[in-house]
Amino acid sequence: MEYITLKNSDLRVSRLCMGGCPMGGHGWGIVQEQELVNAVHAALDRGLNFFDTADTYGLGQSERTLGRALGSRRSKAIIASKFGVRVENQTTFYDNSPQWIRTACENSLRRLGTDYIDLYQIHYRDGKTDIHTVLDTLEQLRQEGKIRHFGLCNLTRENQAELEDCKGRFVSIQDQYSLACRDFEEDLLTLSREQGLSPLTWGSLGQGVLTGKYDRYATFGSDDRRSRAVYVNFHGDKLLKNLEIVEHMRGVAAAHGKPVSAVAVRFILDYLPGSVVLCGTKRPEQILGNAEAMDWHLEQQEIEMLEYVSR
Numbered sequence: 001m002e003y004i005t006l007k008n009s010d011l012r013v014s015r016l017c018m019g020g021c022p023m024g025g026h027g028w029g030i031v032q033e034q035e036l037v038n039a040v041h042a043a044l045d046r047g048l049n050f051f052d053t054a055d056t057y058g059l060g061q062s063e064r065t066l067g068r069a070l071g072s073r074r075s076k077a078i079i080a081s082k083f084g085v086r087v088e089n090q091t092t093f094y095d096n097s098p099q100w101i102r103t104a105c106e107n108s109l110r111r112l113g114t115d116y117i118d119l120y121q122i123h124y125r126d127g128k129t130d131i132h133t134v135l136d137t138l139e140q141l142r143q144e145g146k147i148r149h150f151g152l153c154n155l156t157r158e159n160q161a162e163l164e165d166c167k168g169r170f171v172s173i174q175d176q177y178s179l180a181c182r183d184f185e186e187d188l189l190t191l192s193r194e195q196g197l198s199p200l201t202w203g204s205l206g207q208g209v210l211t212g213k214y215d216r217y218a219t220f221g222s223d224d225r226r227s228r229a230v231y232v233n234f235h236g237d238k239l240l241k242n243l244e245i246v247e248h249m250r251g252v253a254a255a256h257g258k259p260v261s262a263v264a265v266r267f268i269l270d271y272l273p274g275s276v277v278l279c280g281t282k283r284p285e286q287i288l289g290n291a292e293a294m295d296w297h298l299e300q301q302e303i304e305m306l307e308y309v310s311r
């Protein structure tokens, strides 16, 4: 396993993080609780120690399952959770107010069955609460021992101005990034360089399209978010382009004797300096397959070829 220490912190994490969005049990088709618990155990046994979740994933179900699965092994894990998205009366809105951060944190701690969260991340900015007010609240929670470090998500270079005085306070920045979606590459690179943050990538497998198991006829039931056109990776021309990239990935995977998904992960690890790759997981085989990305490197010409075909 490869490990890295996140910037401005003592968090030593595996460069592969188990993503907990499917663990919410909502919007990813059939997901079974016991398989998820087994996947957490398989991850820990394989040397992964980093687990990402959020209060909104399955409206708390992801945190409950993760907490239950970690059980007595909790101290071996680095838990990253998120706040800032509220769902009430079937309406979703963003809230970074001090009152909500405190409530959200207490709720997450209870669901996770732990008394501290290692990395507490702003899921989305609410467009009104000053970042320094957010930081003051997070600092108080840290002093109370409820969280250890803070992180950011889903920001672009346009957010640089508001982060100007925050250097050294946040640890990480999460954004969507994969061979299927490089739209936020400059944002991730710039924010991590200028603000001194560790880049964490979500949607690293293009929501599954980069694993090589889907073809042009891929369809999903209405209980799967990927049935919706907004999940562009599985629709229209974008799906066809992704499948072209996958064909190139197959050659690389065969040359290294690795699964296609491992090439998707390895490209990010080799291409984005200091990055950590989040992969959503439903079953033990998936996290173990993705862990095959560890402890080897792509050849320079393979990186250049993948960089070119995905551009």
Ligand SMILES: NC(=O)c1ccc[n+]([C@@H]2O[C@H](COP(=O)([O-])OP(=O)(O)OC[C@H]3O[C@@H](n4cnc5c(N)ncnc54)[C@H](OP(=O)(O)O)[C@@H]3O)[C@@H](O)[C@H]2O)c1
Pocket (backbone or CB within 6 Å): 018, 019, 020, 021, 022, 028, 029, 052, 053, 123, 153, 154, 174, 175, 201, 202, 203, 204, 205, 206, 207, 208, 209, 211, 213, 261, 278, 279, 280, 281, 282, 285, 286, 287, 289, 290
């Ligand atoms: N900060 C944010 O706003 C934000 C947003 C989104 C996600 N995230 C985080 O990032 C994580 C990763 O993103 P994601 O889960 O949306 O997408 P992803 O990791 O790109 O794709 C996950 C899906 O790929 C499939 N898969 C995973 N490993 C596989 C393997 N080895 N072989 C075959 N199929 C495999 C599974 O679905 P199927 O088996 O059904 O194909 C899985 O649900 C999330 O779980 C979450 O923790 C954060």
